[in-house]
Protein backbone atom coordinates (compact mmCIF):
# COMPACT_ATOMS: atom_id res chain seq x y z
CA UNK A 316 0.00 0.00 0.00
CA UNK A 317 3.06 2.30 0.30
CA UNK A 318 2.78 3.45 -3.29
CA UNK A 319 -0.74 4.77 -2.79
CA UNK A 320 -1.33 8.49 -2.40
CA UNK A 321 -1.94 9.55 1.16
CA UNK A 322 -5.57 10.47 0.60
CA UNK A 323 -6.36 6.93 -0.50
CA UNK A 324 -4.56 5.42 2.48
CA UNK A 325 -6.58 7.67 4.71
CA UNK A 326 -9.87 6.61 3.20
CA UNK A 327 -8.88 2.97 3.75
CA UNK A 328 -8.99 3.55 7.53
CA UNK A 329 -12.07 5.72 7.40
CA UNK A 330 -14.62 2.94 7.37
CA UNK A 331 -13.14 1.32 10.43
CA UNK A 332 -13.54 4.60 12.31
CA UNK A 333 -17.11 4.89 11.00
CA UNK A 334 -17.78 1.40 12.28
CA UNK A 335 -16.26 2.12 15.68
CA UNK A 336 -18.58 5.11 16.07
CA UNK A 337 -21.73 3.17 15.14
CA UNK A 338 -24.75 3.47 17.47
CA UNK A 339 -25.10 0.49 19.81
CA UNK A 340 -28.05 1.19 22.09
CA UNK A 341 -31.77 1.82 21.74
CA UNK A 342 -31.56 4.92 23.93
CA UNK A 343 -28.78 6.47 21.88
CA UNK A 344 -30.62 5.80 18.63
CA UNK A 345 -33.91 7.23 19.87
CA UNK A 346 -32.20 10.31 21.25
CA UNK A 347 -30.33 10.86 18.01
CA UNK A 348 -33.64 10.81 16.09
CA UNK A 349 -35.64 12.90 18.55
CA UNK A 350 -37.88 9.98 19.51
CA UNK A 351 -38.96 8.66 22.90
CA UNK A 352 -39.51 5.10 24.06
CA UNK A 353 -43.23 5.64 24.76
CA UNK A 354 -43.82 6.13 21.03
CA UNK A 355 -43.19 2.39 20.71
CA UNK A 356 -44.79 -0.70 22.17
CA UNK A 357 -41.74 -1.98 23.98
CA UNK A 358 -38.32 -3.28 23.11
CA UNK A 359 -36.58 -6.65 23.13
CA UNK A 360 -35.35 -8.10 26.41
CA UNK A 361 -31.81 -7.72 27.69
CA UNK A 362 -31.19 -11.38 26.93
CA UNK A 363 -32.17 -10.95 23.29
CA UNK A 364 -30.07 -7.81 23.00
CA UNK A 365 -27.05 -9.53 24.52
CA UNK A 366 -27.24 -12.21 21.85
CA UNK A 367 -27.93 -9.79 18.99
CA UNK A 368 -27.32 -6.17 20.05
CA UNK A 369 -28.55 -3.10 18.30
CA UNK A 370 -25.93 -1.95 15.80
CA UNK A 371 -26.30 0.79 13.20
CA UNK A 372 -23.69 3.12 11.66
CA UNK A 373 -24.18 6.90 11.58
CA UNK A 374 -24.33 6.97 7.80
CA UNK A 375 -27.46 4.80 7.82
CA UNK A 376 -29.01 6.80 10.66
CA UNK A 377 -28.42 9.98 8.65
CA UNK A 378 -30.80 8.63 6.03
CA UNK A 379 -33.63 8.15 8.56
CA UNK A 380 -36.32 10.82 8.97
CA UNK A 381 -35.82 12.72 12.22
CA UNK A 382 -38.82 12.29 14.54
CA UNK A 383 -40.56 9.57 12.49
CA UNK A 384 -41.19 6.42 14.55
CA UNK A 385 -42.38 4.60 11.40
CA UNK A 386 -39.27 5.34 9.34
CA UNK A 387 -38.58 2.30 7.12
CA UNK A 388 -34.85 2.33 7.83
CA UNK A 389 -35.35 2.69 11.57
CA UNK A 390 -37.75 -0.26 11.63
CA UNK A 391 -35.12 -2.56 10.18
CA UNK A 392 -32.76 -2.00 13.11
CA UNK A 393 -34.98 -1.33 16.15
CA UNK A 394 -35.32 -4.43 18.35
CA UNK A 395 -39.00 -4.64 19.28
CA UNK A 396 -40.46 -6.75 22.07
CA UNK A 397 -41.95 -9.03 19.39
CA UNK A 398 -38.50 -10.58 19.03
CA UNK A 399 -38.95 -12.32 22.37
CA UNK A 400 -42.09 -14.12 21.28
CA UNK A 401 -41.92 -17.80 20.44
CA UNK A 402 -44.04 -18.29 17.32
CA UNK A 403 -44.84 -21.68 15.85
CA UNK A 404 -42.99 -22.26 12.58
CA UNK A 405 -40.23 -19.76 13.36
CA UNK A 406 -36.98 -21.59 14.11
CA UNK A 407 -33.30 -20.81 14.55
CA UNK A 408 -31.98 -22.36 11.30
CA UNK A 409 -34.87 -21.46 9.00
CA UNK A 410 -33.04 -22.08 5.74
CA UNK A 411 -31.28 -25.35 6.56
CA UNK A 412 -27.77 -23.88 6.51
CA UNK A 413 -26.43 -26.42 8.95
CA UNK A 414 -27.53 -29.47 6.98
CA UNK A 415 -25.93 -27.94 3.86
CA UNK A 416 -22.59 -27.38 5.58
CA UNK A 417 -19.88 -29.16 3.60
CA UNK A 418 -17.08 -28.37 6.01
CA UNK A 419 -15.72 -25.52 8.10
CA UNK A 420 -16.99 -22.25 6.67
CA UNK A 421 -18.44 -23.86 3.55
CA UNK A 422 -22.13 -24.16 2.66
CA UNK A 423 -23.31 -25.73 -0.58
CA UNK A 424 -26.93 -26.00 -1.60
CA UNK A 425 -26.79 -25.48 -5.34
CA UNK A 426 -24.80 -26.86 -8.25
CA UNK A 427 -21.68 -24.99 -9.35
CA UNK A 428 -21.52 -22.51 -6.49
CA UNK A 429 -20.49 -22.59 -2.85
CA UNK A 430 -20.92 -20.08 -0.11
CA UNK A 431 -18.02 -19.19 2.14
CA UNK A 432 -18.77 -17.89 5.63
CA UNK A 433 -15.91 -15.41 5.89
CA UNK A 434 -16.83 -13.74 9.17
CA UNK A 435 -19.71 -13.49 11.61
CA UNK A 436 -19.42 -9.73 11.78
CA UNK A 437 -21.73 -7.19 10.16
CA UNK A 438 -21.80 -3.38 10.25
CA UNK A 439 -25.52 -3.38 10.98
CA UNK A 440 -27.79 -5.76 12.80
CA UNK A 441 -30.90 -6.27 10.68
CA UNK A 442 -33.53 -7.52 13.07
CA UNK A 443 -35.00 -9.92 10.48
CA UNK A 444 -31.59 -11.48 9.76
CA UNK A 445 -31.90 -15.16 8.79
CA UNK A 446 -28.45 -15.90 10.18
CA UNK A 447 -28.92 -14.13 13.50
CA UNK A 448 -28.55 -17.46 15.31
CA UNK A 449 -25.84 -18.92 13.06
CA UNK A 450 -23.09 -20.64 15.08
CA UNK A 451 -20.28 -18.44 13.73
CA UNK A 452 -17.95 -19.49 16.55
CA UNK A 453 -17.60 -22.88 14.84
CA UNK A 454 -16.35 -21.31 11.61
CA UNK A 455 -12.81 -20.37 10.54
CA UNK A 456 -11.53 -17.16 12.02
CA UNK A 457 -7.83 -17.00 11.37
CA UNK A 458 -6.42 -17.02 7.83
CA UNK A 459 -4.80 -20.44 8.32
CA UNK A 460 -8.21 -21.93 9.07
CA UNK A 461 -9.38 -21.12 5.57
CA UNK A 462 -6.97 -23.66 4.13
CA UNK A 463 -9.50 -26.47 4.64
CA UNK A 464 -12.43 -24.87 2.77
CA UNK A 465 -10.04 -23.57 0.09
CA UNK A 466 -8.66 -27.07 -0.41
CA UNK A 467 -12.19 -28.45 -0.77
CA UNK A 468 -13.00 -25.84 -3.41
CA UNK A 469 -9.73 -26.53 -5.23
CA UNK A 470 -10.48 -30.25 -5.35
CA UNK A 471 -14.02 -29.92 -6.68
CA UNK A 472 -13.89 -28.87 -10.34
CA UNK A 473 -17.69 -28.63 -10.52
CA UNK A 474 -17.50 -25.38 -8.54
CA UNK A 475 -17.35 -22.30 -10.78
CA UNK A 476 -18.40 -19.61 -8.37
CA UNK A 477 -17.53 -18.80 -4.77
CA UNK A 478 -19.88 -16.55 -2.87
CA UNK A 479 -18.23 -14.57 -0.10
CA UNK A 480 -20.84 -14.26 2.61
CA UNK A 481 -21.05 -14.13 6.38
CA UNK A 482 -21.86 -11.98 8.21
CA UNK A 483 -20.50 -9.47 5.75
CA UNK A 484 -17.31 -10.33 3.83
CA UNK A 485 -16.38 -6.65 3.45
CA UNK A 486 -15.95 -6.54 7.24
CA UNK A 487 -12.61 -8.26 6.58
CA UNK A 488 -9.81 -5.73 6.43
CA UNK A 489 -8.08 -5.20 3.10
CA UNK A 490 -5.16 -7.45 3.97
CA UNK A 491 -7.28 -10.47 4.85
CA UNK A 492 -9.65 -9.87 1.98
CA UNK A 493 -6.79 -9.65 -0.48
CA UNK A 494 -5.20 -12.86 0.81
CA UNK A 495 -8.50 -14.70 0.46
CA UNK A 496 -9.27 -13.29 -2.99
CA UNK A 497 -5.80 -14.08 -4.35
CA UNK A 498 -5.97 -17.65 -3.07
CA UNK A 499 -9.35 -18.14 -4.70
CA UNK A 500 -8.12 -16.46 -7.89
CA UNK A 501 -5.49 -19.20 -8.24
CA UNK A 502 -8.10 -21.95 -8.43
CA UNK A 503 -8.35 -22.45 -12.18
CA UNK A 504 -11.91 -23.80 -12.35
CA UNK A 505 -13.34 -20.76 -10.54
CA UNK A 506 -14.89 -18.31 -12.98
CA UNK A 507 -16.64 -15.86 -10.68
CA UNK A 508 -16.26 -14.39 -7.22
CA UNK A 509 -19.54 -13.14 -5.85
CA UNK A 510 -19.62 -10.74 -2.93
CA UNK A 511 -22.82 -10.64 -0.90
CA UNK A 512 -22.62 -7.45 1.10
CA UNK A 513 -24.73 -4.81 2.79
CA UNK A 514 -21.78 -2.53 3.54
CA UNK A 515 -22.22 -0.27 0.49
CA UNK A 516 -25.68 0.43 1.93
CA UNK A 517 -24.97 0.80 5.63
CA UNK A 518 -21.27 1.78 5.68
CA UNK A 519 -20.57 3.31 2.25
CA UNK A 520 -17.07 4.43 3.27
CA UNK A 521 -16.07 0.75 2.91
CA UNK A 522 -16.16 1.20 -0.88
CA UNK A 523 -12.59 2.45 -1.19
CA UNK A 524 -10.27 2.90 -4.12
CA UNK A 525 -8.11 0.10 -2.70
CA UNK A 526 -11.05 -2.31 -2.64
CA UNK A 527 -11.98 -1.51 -6.21
CA UNK A 528 -8.40 -1.91 -7.41
CA UNK A 529 -8.04 -5.24 -5.64
CA UNK A 530 -11.13 -6.63 -7.32
CA UNK A 531 -10.22 -5.18 -10.72
CA UNK A 532 -6.89 -6.96 -10.53
CA UNK A 533 -8.40 -10.45 -10.24
CA UNK A 534 -8.64 -13.04 -13.01
CA UNK A 535 -12.07 -14.18 -11.83
CA UNK A 536 -15.08 -11.97 -12.57
CA UNK A 537 -16.28 -10.18 -9.44
CA UNK A 538 -20.05 -9.84 -9.04
CA UNK A 539 -21.65 -7.75 -6.31
CA UNK A 540 -24.96 -8.62 -4.71
CA UNK A 541 -25.88 -5.74 -2.43
CA UNK A 542 -28.80 -5.73 -0.02
CA UNK A 543 -31.09 -2.72 -0.02
CA UNK A 544 -34.71 -2.88 1.08
CA UNK A 545 -35.91 0.66 0.55
CA UNK A 546 -35.33 3.58 -1.84
CA UNK A 547 -34.62 5.89 1.13
CA UNK A 548 -31.45 3.88 1.74
CA UNK A 549 -30.12 4.75 -1.69
CA UNK A 550 -29.25 8.42 -1.24
CA UNK A 551 -26.20 10.53 -0.38
CA UNK A 552 -22.96 8.69 0.33
CA UNK A 553 -24.64 5.33 -0.24
CA UNK A 554 -25.84 6.28 -3.72
CA UNK A 555 -22.33 7.45 -4.60
CA UNK A 556 -20.73 4.23 -3.36
CA UNK A 557 -23.21 1.99 -5.16
CA UNK A 558 -22.92 3.90 -8.42
CA UNK A 559 -19.15 3.74 -8.16
CA UNK A 560 -19.18 -0.05 -7.99
CA UNK A 561 -21.09 -0.29 -11.24
CA UNK A 562 -19.01 2.33 -12.97
CA UNK A 563 -15.86 0.50 -11.91
CA UNK A 564 -16.98 -2.33 -14.15
CA UNK A 565 -18.60 -4.77 -11.75
CA UNK A 566 -22.05 -6.22 -12.27
CA UNK A 567 -24.15 -5.11 -9.29
CA UNK A 568 -27.35 -6.91 -8.34
CA UNK A 569 -29.65 -6.23 -5.41
CA UNK A 570 -31.50 -8.55 -3.11
CA UNK A 571 -34.22 -7.31 -0.79
CA UNK A 572 -36.43 -8.91 1.81
CA UNK A 573 -40.17 -8.23 1.77
CA UNK A 574 -40.78 -6.68 5.21
CA UNK A 575 -44.02 -5.73 6.89
CA UNK A 576 -44.42 -2.01 7.48
CA UNK A 577 -41.16 -1.33 5.64
CA UNK A 578 -41.48 -2.15 1.95
CA UNK A 579 -44.73 -4.12 1.63
CA UNK A 580 -46.45 -1.78 -0.82
CA UNK A 581 -46.39 -1.47 -4.59
CA UNK A 582 -45.12 2.11 -4.22
CA UNK A 583 -42.19 1.14 -1.98
CA UNK A 584 -41.13 -1.67 -4.31
CA UNK A 585 -41.52 0.42 -7.43
CA UNK A 586 -39.45 3.22 -5.89
CA UNK A 587 -36.80 0.75 -4.80
CA UNK A 588 -36.45 -0.75 -8.26
CA UNK A 589 -36.37 2.65 -9.93
CA UNK A 590 -33.67 3.94 -7.56
CA UNK A 591 -31.62 0.80 -8.09
CA UNK A 592 -31.83 1.05 -11.88
CA UNK A 593 -30.95 4.74 -11.64
CA UNK A 594 -27.72 3.72 -9.88
CA UNK A 595 -26.94 0.98 -12.39
CA UNK A 596 -28.11 -1.88 -10.18
CA UNK A 597 -30.30 -4.74 -11.39
CA UNK A 598 -33.00 -5.87 -8.92
CA UNK A 599 -32.27 -9.59 -8.54
CA UNK A 600 -34.27 -11.17 -5.75
CA UNK A 601 -37.13 -10.11 -3.52
CA UNK A 602 -37.10 -12.67 -0.72
CA UNK A 603 -40.10 -13.88 1.15
CA UNK A 604 -39.00 -13.66 4.80
CA UNK A 605 -37.08 -16.64 6.12
CA UNK A 606 -38.93 -17.80 9.20
CA UNK A 607 -36.18 -17.32 11.74
CA UNK A 608 -37.04 -17.07 15.46
CA UNK A 609 -37.83 -13.55 16.57
CA UNK A 610 -38.75 -12.23 13.11
CA UNK A 611 -42.45 -13.09 12.88
CA UNK A 612 -43.49 -9.43 13.11
CA UNK A 613 -41.77 -8.78 9.76
CA UNK A 614 -43.67 -11.45 7.83
CA UNK A 615 -45.81 -10.38 4.88
CA UNK A 616 -48.45 -12.85 3.67
CA UNK A 617 -47.40 -14.50 0.44
CA UNK A 618 -50.71 -13.50 -1.16
CA UNK A 619 -49.86 -9.80 -0.64
CA UNK A 620 -46.35 -10.38 -1.95
CA UNK A 621 -47.78 -11.95 -5.08
CA UNK A 622 -50.18 -9.04 -5.60
CA UNK A 623 -47.35 -6.53 -5.28
CA UNK A 624 -45.16 -8.54 -7.62
CA UNK A 625 -47.88 -8.84 -10.26
CA UNK A 626 -48.33 -5.07 -10.23
CA UNK A 627 -44.57 -4.45 -10.44
CA UNK A 628 -44.48 -6.42 -13.68
CA UNK A 629 -46.99 -3.95 -15.10
CA UNK A 630 -45.09 -0.87 -13.93
CA UNK A 631 -41.44 -1.64 -14.60
CA UNK A 632 -39.23 -2.87 -17.42
CA UNK A 633 -38.61 -6.59 -17.26
CA UNK A 634 -35.10 -6.14 -15.87
CA UNK A 635 -36.45 -3.88 -13.11
CA UNK A 636 -38.65 -6.60 -11.61
CA UNK A 637 -36.85 -8.77 -9.03
CA UNK A 638 -37.68 -12.46 -8.84
CA UNK A 639 -39.94 -13.08 -5.86
CA UNK A 640 -38.37 -16.09 -4.18
CA UNK A 641 -38.34 -18.18 -1.08
CA UNK A 642 -35.56 -20.35 0.21
CA UNK A 643 -36.93 -23.79 0.96
CA UNK A 644 -34.44 -26.19 2.59
CA UNK A 645 -33.60 -29.20 0.46
CA UNK A 646 -34.44 -27.61 -2.91
CA UNK A 647 -31.90 -27.38 -5.74
CA UNK A 648 -32.48 -23.65 -6.26
CA UNK A 649 -34.36 -20.80 -4.68
CA UNK A 650 -38.08 -21.29 -5.26
CA UNK A 651 -39.88 -18.70 -7.34
CA UNK A 652 -43.28 -17.79 -5.97
CA UNK A 653 -45.97 -18.82 -6.76
CA UNK A 654 -44.33 -21.97 -8.11
CA UNK A 655 -44.39 -23.71 -4.75
CA UNK A 656 -45.41 -27.34 -5.01
Ligand SMILES: *Cc1c(COP(=O)(O)O)cnc(C)c1O
Nearest residue numbers: 422423424425428429430478649
Ligand atom coordinates in the same frame (compact mmCIF):
# COMPACT_ATOMS: atom_id res chain seq x y z
C1 LIG B 1 -28.96 -18.20 -1.94
C2 LIG B 1 -27.77 -19.07 -1.96
C3 LIG B 1 -26.91 -19.10 -3.07
C4 LIG B 1 -27.11 -18.24 -4.26
O1 LIG B 1 -28.17 -18.64 -5.05
P1 LIG B 1 -28.36 -17.94 -6.47
O2 LIG B 1 -29.68 -18.39 -6.93
O3 LIG B 1 -27.21 -18.39 -7.32
O4 LIG B 1 -28.27 -16.47 -6.24
C5 LIG B 1 -25.85 -19.97 -3.05
N1 LIG B 1 -25.62 -20.76 -1.99
C6 LIG B 1 -26.40 -20.74 -0.91
C7 LIG B 1 -26.08 -21.65 0.22
C8 LIG B 1 -27.50 -19.90 -0.85
O5 LIG B 1 -28.26 -19.87 0.25
Ligand code: SF4
Nearest residue numbers: 437440441444482513
Ligand atom coordinates in the same frame (compact mmCIF):
# COMPACT_ATOMS: atom_id res chain seq x y z
S1 SF4 C 1 -26.24 -7.50 6.82
FE1 SF4 C 1 -27.11 -9.52 6.23
S2 SF4 C 1 -26.04 -11.00 7.55
FE2 SF4 C 1 -25.72 -8.94 8.45
S3 SF4 C 1 -27.36 -8.68 9.97
FE3 SF4 C 1 -28.10 -7.80 8.02
S4 SF4 C 1 -29.21 -9.48 7.02
FE4 SF4 C 1 -27.92 -10.39 8.62
